[in-house]
Amino acid sequence: MITDWAEIACDVPAEMVDTLADFLVELTGNGVGVDNLHLDTFSLDTLEDTSIKTVKGYLPLDDSLEDMRIKIEQFLAQHGPDFPGFVYTPPVITVIKNEDWANNWKVHFKPVRIGKRLVIKPTWEEYQQVEGDLVIQIDPGMAFGTGAHPTTKMCLESLERIAFAAQGEQLPNPVLDVGTGSGVLSIAAALLGATEITAVDIDPEAVRVTQENLELNGVDGVVKASTTDLSQLPGGYAVVVANILAEELVRLSDQLTSRVAPGGWLILSGILTEKEEFVRAGFPALELVENPREAEWSCLTLRKPL
Numbered sequence: 001m002i003t004d005w006a007e008i009a010c011d012v013p014a015e016m017v018d019t020l021a022d023f024l025v026e027l028t029g030n031g032v033g034v035d036n037l038h039l040d041t042f043s044l045d046t047l048e049d050t051s052i053k054t055v056k057g058y059l060p061l062d063d064s065l066e067d068m069r070i071k072i073e074q075f076l077a078q079h080g081p082d083f084p085g086f087v088y089t090p091p092v093i094t095v096i097k098n099e100d101w102a103n104n105w106k107v108h109f110k111p112v113r114i115g116k117r118l119v120i121k122p123t124w125e126e127y128q129q130v131e132g133d134l135v136i137q138i139d140p141g142m143a144f145g146t147g148a149h150p151t152t153k154m155c156l157e158s159l160e161r162i163a164f165a166a167q168g169e170q171l172p173n174p175v176l177d178v179g180t181g182s183g184v185l186s187i188a189a190a191l192l193g194a195t196e197i198t199a200v201d202i203d204p205e206a207v208r209v210t211q212e213n214l215e216l217n218g219v220d221g222v223v224k225a226s227t228t229d230l231s232q233l234p235g236g237y238a239v240v241v242a243n244i245l246a247e248e249l250v251r252l253s254d255q256l257t258s259r260v261a262p263g264g265w266l267i268l269s270g271i272l273t274e275k276e277e278f279v280r281a282g283f284p285a286l287e288l289v290e291n292p293r294e295a296e297w298s299c300l301t302l303r304k305p306l
């Protein structure tokens with residue numbers, strides 16, 4: 001299990017933030033943070049927007065760190081001069097202890113409504129439920145999946161649309177969640193009516209966190225979480241959802257396609273919009289149903305002909 005993390009902070013002009021953030025997400029497979037540099041104020045109202053921002057990426061503190069640092073320096077040196085006001089400053093690396101990492105971000109994670117009925121609620125926040133709400137309680141721990149990320153959000157919205165269009169407005173069985181992270185999509189699938197859900201992740205820590213979240217939401221009886229490799233799973237899933245990066249989706253395209261039952265759905269997310277065509281081309285046997293986009297991310301919902 002990963003113990004400590006390295007935070008890599010790069011100061012860049014505000015115009016370069018998105019470009020660098022996308023690069024760091026692709027490189028590290030983890031989320032990024034963006035800080036305003038002048039935070040010595042007591043009131044957010046008086047916070048001045050600055051022309052230079054700090055973009056922070058996160059990596060496990062292991063042997064790959066030096067290689068990653070070099071790649072980030074090369075990226076800054078190569079692309080920085082395209083942005084007015086860029087002055088090269090080497091990235092600053094800070095060690096983050098596991099315990100800090102696990103808790104520091106919690107202040108920013110608030111209950112969020114997604115789609116028509118789904119609400120994601122951090123376990124430590126209060127939420128006044130209204131009739132019809134399907135509330136997902138989440139403590140992502142070290143796993144990805146607060147639900148607030150556009151890639152997760154678009155999966156949740158697609159799952160909800162599929163459920164609403166289905167008989168009895170229930171998500172059809174069985175469901176496969178590839179790269180379950182915190183288990184957020186599997187829990188949503190259960191709340192949307194599915195009763196046979198398989199959740200897999202290559203990361204045992206994610207499976208541990210998922211199991212906790214399944215129990216917290218009382219859906220551990222209908223979701224089976226494990227590190228089982230996709231190749232070991234049978235076919236015939238009515239819904240398959242995979243929120244992993246574009247290259248990985250394409251690498252797994254044959255396996256993902258063959259896991260979908262005739263007439264079934266495949267939701268693909270984690271795709272930077274510039275890679276949408278690349279991913280679409282990897283799934284020629286399936287029909288494109290919808291293609292929502294949010295921020296710089298795209299989601300593809302595909303369907304296998306009957």
Ligand SMILES: C[S@@+](CC[C@H](N)C(=O)[O-])C[C@H]1O[C@@H](n2cnc3c(N)ncnc32)[C@H](O)[C@@H]1O
Pocket residue numbers: 143144145146147151152155178179180181182183184185200201202203206230243244248252270
């Ligand atoms: C971006 S997170 C998505 C988490 C969650 N499903 C969500 O939508 O918020 C991607 C997850 O996929 C897992 N993953 C990456 N490649 C995988 C693969 N080939 N098979 C299974 N899981 C994978 C990672 O460990 C990570 O937990």
